[in-house]
Amino acid sequence: MPATVQRVSASSSIEALTTPLLADGAVIVEDLLDADLLARFNTELAPVLAAVSPDRTYLNPLIDAFYGKRIRQVVGVAAKSRIFAEEILCHDLYAGVCDAVLGPNCSTVQLNVAQVMDRGPGAEQQMLHRDEDVWVHLPKPHPEVQLASVIALVDFRAELGATLVAPGSHRWPRERQATPDELVPAEMPAGSAVIYLGSTIHAGGTNATADEHRCGMHMSFCVGWLRTEENQYLSMPPETARTLPRRALELLGYSAHDAIEAGGGYLGAVDLLDPVQLIQAGKL
Ligand SMILES: O=C(O)CCC(=O)C(=O)O
């Protein structure tokens, strides 16, 4: 049977979404952002994206090669888009799926990455990878620590470079590579998202079109006790953070990870207090 990624509507129950997600390692959620939210987000993003050079370089040549050429990237989106911070980051669907998948393994979850990836004409397929491999020191096997997604900000078609996913690969032995026939392009209308586990093999696809841009947002969460890929609380200074809803601050890692009830401890305290309370009280 050819591999597929199952599709569910954003109005389905959380269970209807997590069942295929846990079974196949990925699921497509249709209409995650409604037309109005999508249009407002794209409008807010347009000037930010326009100001990014496709030639910018990152931390080191390996990271540059990972993202590839002909891509414009807006990183740390929470600090650059109010709509993201208030409406997308705090979206109920992500909260529900994070609770179901990561909840048993932590006290609270946090935003790991929010990056817009505009893959221009000629952008080549990314190397296949598992997002959770950034935490290479974490012994395997381990419980789920990451929930990742790519939100389509334009219609995702295979030739435009829709994210390629290898369904079932979250259960493969680590050394097994995906063959081309095991990859499924996450074709979906703008506003939909492919949600996948940190252990699922995937990659941004080749943009084989002559003049179209594949704009999508990579957004992932991780358990609250793990170091995040993007340093969210330095990307978003406290003076901006103070104006955001508490839930956004918690997800940006400003809150302490309080595992005391579970018999653990307290992580990320400032002055032995929860920084989210200090921020809200204007003391940070
Ligand atoms: O852009 C995509 O489709 C995937 C991006 C991705 O997998 C990543 O940056 O880790």
Ligand SMILES: [Fe+2]
């Ligand atoms: Fe990835």
